[in-house]
Amino acid sequence: MPQQSEVHVRLEGVTKTFPSAKRGAPAQEVLRGVDLEIRKGEIFGIIGQSGAGKSTLVRLINGLEKVTSGTLTVGQHTVSGLRESELREVRRDIGMIFQQFNLFRSRTVAGNVAYPLKVAGVPKAERDAKVARLLDFVGLLARAHDHPEQLSGGQQQRVGIARALATDPSLLLADEATSALDPETTQDVLNLLRQVNRELGITIVIITHEMDVIRSIADRVAVIDGGLVIESGSAYDIFNDPKTPEAQRFVGITLRDRPSAETLKRLRANHPGRLVTVRVQDRPGFQTTLSSAFLKRDVGAEIVFGGISELQERPVGSLTFVLNGNDTAIDAALSALREDDFAVEEV
Amino acid sequence: MSEYNWQVFQTAIGQTFFIVSISVVVGGLLGLALGLVLYATRPGNLMANRPVFILLNILVNIVRPIPFVIFLVAIQPLMLASIGTTIGTNAVTFALSLSAAFAVSRIVEQNLVTVNPGVIEAARASGARPISILLTVLVPEALGPLILGYTFIFVAIVDMSAQAGLFGGGGIGDFAITYGSQRYDWPVVYISVAVMIAIVQAGQFLGNYLARKALRR
């Protein structure tokens, strides 16, 4: 990955307020002071519930909406201070794809991809060559003369991606780009986006309400709630150790590694003893250290719930044990583990 | 029909074709422009401009319901100033073009509203100018329903052109009245009506065909 440290998009105290639709109704404060740094060449995920302000945030980046206050920069441009005519120039360096693809029904597949090139005034011969290259890249060269409605959803999104890449942008904005697709097609499109990122070095900002998407491709993540970024960091850290309840909820939905309240009730009924959840850690001898802490003190430890999966080639998840034995021995085992930086939680 | 009647009839058909074709083209283009401005300046749209929108919106609302005969009388001062006469084929064509423009503007505006806003968003994200989005995205995306709207207007113009005789504009309608019904020469009336129906049918057929092509159905 190229120069991970260079900042590509920076938001400082960005707010966005929509005036009230009806006279007298309060204005809607959608973003209330967002700070973010998106680095060149990374895939940055932004996750939040529906209505959290994700689409608004991403539309601020290419100036489709204007920030109410704060500063937003993309590369060398301070987008938050630009006039519409200047914004049009900046937008040619920023591609965008959408949940509903938003292809032009009046144009063929090739015509859709050619559109941004026409806007940029690229001569026809050059345009045709570029369109062919892009369609080849997304695997749809054979469908160049079809119309969008003749394609499947996944294929339409591929056309959307080709169109977004037409003017060789350095940044690609993806607003719920896979939310209208079935799980299998979602993976295909995410793989294509990863290819765009790795092969072309394009920075990608991907907005989603599905943690699975983040898990599949994001390098870093921001969780947005109530108009604020409430948590951000590497995807691994967020999955491994979500700090806020909102992040924990998103992670829980995806990993399904922690027992729900109902499952806990059932576990308690079936297993006399104390229940503890231990977070899986990427360290040598994790399981050996864990089990020996219990064995040494004659504590019976049985796994009753849990899940381990991989994220960025590192394990994430958690295991829930039922512990049987002397209470002092159990306390001793737990504090020894905590001493050793194990994340142990009695549930 | 007598030899003489045939000659008059041919002139009348020529006049109707003149009135209708000029009105469709001029009224169509003026209406397209007016409709695009109405659409674009509506608050929240591409070139939002509340004063311009309100002004045009009121103007269209006032003019559109005026019956053609009254409209033609009402704009006589304007006619005099721009074409120097208030009667004859040219005067009728002038009035009909203007009247059609107002009707077309609403049809254009209403059809543009149905275009998926996401498509406009995609065009804006590509860095396109509002004018270019209007002409190269919105109009093509709404082309099918626009053609049907224009077909509707074409039929209405043929209909209104039958009143041209009231202002010395001639045309098939005038012929049917002067040489037909006023002389109790019913074949002349029926032939005139048949030609009018043929014109309308041909226009409707062509419009439907083109709209189907645009919609790829």
Ligand SMILES: Nc1ncnc2c1ncn2[C@@H]1O[C@H](COP(=O)(O)OP(=O)(O)O)[C@@H](O)[C@H]1O
């Ligand atoms: N143009 C707008 N005018 C008024 N309110 C808007 C506008 N766009 C979005 N909103 C409001 O902002 C909030 C966040 O919307 P959005 O950014 O689309 O959320 P998300 O993409 O996270 O689902 C919603 O309550 C929505 O109603």
Ligand SMILES: [Mg+2]
């Ligand atoms: Mg959204």
